[in-house]
Amino acid sequence: MRTPHVVIIGAGMGGLVAALDLAVHGLAVTLVERADVIGGKLAHVDIAGATIDVGPTVLTMRDVFEAIFARAGTTLADHLTLRPASLLARHAWNAEARLDLFADPRASEQAIGVFAGAAAARGFHRFCRDAQAIFKALETPFLRARTPRLKTLLAGAGISGLLAMARVSPFRPLWRALETYFPDPRLRQLFARYATYCGAAPTLAPATLMLIAHVEQSGVWLVEGGMYRLAEALRTLALTHGARLRTRSEVAEILAVGGRACGVRLASGEEIAADAVIANGDVAALAGGLFGDAGRRAVSAIAGGSRSLSAMTWAMRADVEGFPLAHHSVFFSPDYEAEFSDIVTHGRLPGRPSVYLCAQDRDDRGAWRASTTQAPAGGERLFCIVNAPACGDQRPLTDAEITRCEAVTLATLARCGLSLRSDPAKRLISTPADFAARFPATGGALYGRAIHGWQESFRRPGARTSLPGLYLAGGSVHPGAGLPMAALSGGHAAMSLLADLASTSRLHPVGMFGGISTPSATTLVTASR
Known part of the structure; x- marks a missing residue:
C-alpha cells in the first residue's frame, strides 16, 4: 500500500x-x-540586536499544546520553559486611576473593591459566576464540537445552561450586558476589551464573549526566549x-x-x-x-464589512519613565464607544485610541526578567498595539494618518503617566496595509470574520x-x-x-488520535491581547 x-x-x-x-x-x-x-x-523581528515578539505574546490554554506534543510522543516541557503569570495585566485610565487584574479572581475582586468600591467587587463576583456558567453551558455542545450547530447547542446545553445564558441575555451586545455588573464605565471598558481578543468591537460583540474572562483565569504563561x-x-x-x-x-x-x-x-x-x-x-x-x-x-x-479588526503596531527599543509597566499593560481611551465608532462605522483610525503595550524584558509583575536590576542596554523591548480598521487593500493609510496615530498613541500613554523615548532607527511600524500584504485578501484583518x-x-x-x-x-x-x-x-x-x-479510499487505514475534537476553551479567545 x-x-x-x-x-x-x-x-x-x-x-x-x-x-x-x-x-x-x-x-x-x-x-x-x-x-x-x-x-x-x-512572528518576531530583530531590532538593534534584540528579538521582539510581534504576534501573540503569551500562551493560554496550555492543555491544548500539551495534547499536541503528547500525540508526538513528547511533552511541552521537553521543548519549552513556561512561567505562569499571576498578574494578567495592569490597566490605566489616567496617571492616578490604575487597576491590576489577576489570574486569581479573589485577588482581582479585592483589587476592584479598593479601586471602585464594594458594589463593584460584588458585580465582579457575579460576572465571574455568569462567565463560568456560560462556559460550562457552551463547552460540550459548541466549544467541543468540530462543526457546531445551533440545534445541537440548544439540546446539549440543558435546562441549567439555557437558564444561565438567559440570565446574561446573550443576544445583547457585550457592552450593554456589562452595565448590569459594572456601573463604573472604567470597569466596563476593562471587561469589554475581551471582545478585541477575537477582533470584534465590544459595542457589537455578543455578551457570550464574557466567558473569555473565565478561560483566561485558567492560566496565562510566558514562554522563556x-x-x-x-x-x-x-x-x-x-x-x-x-x-x-x-x-x-x-x-x-x-x-x-x-x-x-x-x-x-x-x-x-x-x-x-x-x-x-x-x-x-x-x-x-x-x-x-x-x-x-x-x-x-x-x-x-x-x-468586506464582516472583517475583524486590524491594527497599528510598533515594535521598538525604548527608554521608559513614569509608569510602572508590567509585562502586559493597557491604557484606555476616555471614550470606548467613540473609539470603535471611528474604526467600525467610519473606517478610520481612532482619534483617541486605547493602547496595549507588552514589555518583553519584564515579568508579569514588572520586574526585570533577566538577572539584573536595570533596563537592558539600548532600551527595553516593547510591542505596542492600537486597534485599526481592516482597510489595507482598499485605502492604505497616508503618512499623515500614521504620524497622527503615533502622536495620539503617545498622548494616551502620557496621560497615564508613561513617557517613551525611542530612536526611529530602533522602531518598526506595521499598518493594516502591511498585514494585508502578509495575509492577502484580508485587508489586514487579523482574526478572520x-x-x-x-x-x-x-x-x-x-x-x-x-x-x-x-x-x-x-x-x-x-x-x-x-x-x-x-x-x-x-x-x-x-x-x-x-x-x-x-x-x-483503498489506502492503508490510519489510526485516529484523540483529544483534538474537544477543546477546553472558547472558540472566541485569542492568545494575544
Whole structure:
C-alpha cells in the first residue's frame, strides 16, 4: 500500500500542527510557505540586536499544546520553559486611576473593591459566576464540537445552561450586558476589551464573549526566549517525524481533477501532486480566487464589512519613565464607544485610541526578567498595539494618518503617566496595509470574520469544504481566532482528513488520535491581547 501524500499550504500555527499530526500517523507531508520564515502571525523581528515578539505574546490554554506534543510522543516541557503569570495585566485610565487584574479572581475582586468600591467587587463576583456558567453551558455542545450547530447547542446545553445564558441575555451586545455588573464605565471598558481578543468591537460583540474572562483565569504563561520558540518546536518535531518544509514556495492554484483536490501548482510553475490538500490561511484568500477557481468554489465568500479588526503596531527599543509597566499593560481611551465608532462605522483610525503595550524584558509583575536590576542596554523591548480598521487593500493609510496615530498613541500613554523615548532607527511600524500584504485578501484583518452578533460564531467554516480532498485550518475557521484556536483547527483538519482517507479510499487505514475534537476553551479567545 502506498503512503498518502498531503500538501499543506501555510506554515502558521494550524499548518504546523496539521503537519505534525499527519506525519506522526505516517503520512507523507509537504508543508509549503510563501514567506521565508514559518509561524504566520506567530512572528518576531530583530531590532538593534534584540528579538521582539510581534504576534501573540503569551500562551493560554496550555492543555491544548500539551495534547499536541503528547500525540508526538513528547511533552511541552521537553521543548519549552513556561512561567505562569499571576498578574494578567495592569490597566490605566489616567496617571492616578490604575487597576491590576489577576489570574486569581479573589485577588482581582479585592483589587476592584479598593479601586471602585464594594458594589463593584460584588458585580465582579457575579460576572465571574455568569462567565463560568456560560462556559460550562457552551463547552460540550459548541466549544467541543468540530462543526457546531445551533440545534445541537440548544439540546446539549440543558435546562441549567439555557437558564444561565438567559440570565446574561446573550443576544445583547457585550457592552450593554456589562452595565448590569459594572456601573463604573472604567470597569466596563476593562471587561469589554475581551471582545478585541477575537477582533470584534465590544459595542457589537455578543455578551457570550464574557466567558473569555473565565478561560483566561485558567492560566496565562510566558514562554522563556519568546513565543516564536513554540513555532520552532513544532517545526522541529514535524521534520523529525518525516514532514518536508519548503519556504519561499508560494501556491498559485489548488489543483482538482474529477471533482477532487489533487495537488497544488506553485507560482514558479511547479506542480505537486497530493491525495489531499490543507489550506492553512484566511478563508478570504480562497474565496477571493487567490488559489484558483477550484479553491474559490469550495468556500463561501466573506463580505468586506464582516472583517475583524486590524491594527497599528510598533515594535521598538525604548527608554521608559513614569509608569510602572508590567509585562502586559493597557491604557484606555476616555471614550470606548467613540473609539470603535471611528474604526467600525467610519473606517478610520481612532482619534483617541486605547493602547496595549507588552514589555518583553519584564515579568508579569514588572520586574526585570533577566538577572539584573536595570533596563537592558539600548532600551527595553516593547510591542505596542492600537486597534485599526481592516482597510489595507482598499485605502492604505497616508503618512499623515500614521504620524497622527503615533502622536495620539503617545498622548494616551502620557496621560497615564508613561513617557517613551525611542530612536526611529530602533522602531518598526506595521499598518493594516502591511498585514494585508502578509495575509492577502484580508485587508489586514487579523482574526478572520468579526464576531458581531451571536450568529457569527456559527458562520465560520469547518475543516471540510465542498471540494473533496480540500480541508481548512487557521484562525478564520472553526473554532476561531487566536493561537490555541488555530492549533485546534490544525488538529481538526488532520483528523477529518484521516477519517476521510480511511473511509473513501483503498489506502492503508490510519489510526485516529484523540483529544483534538474537544477543546477546553472558547472558540472566541485569542492568545494575544
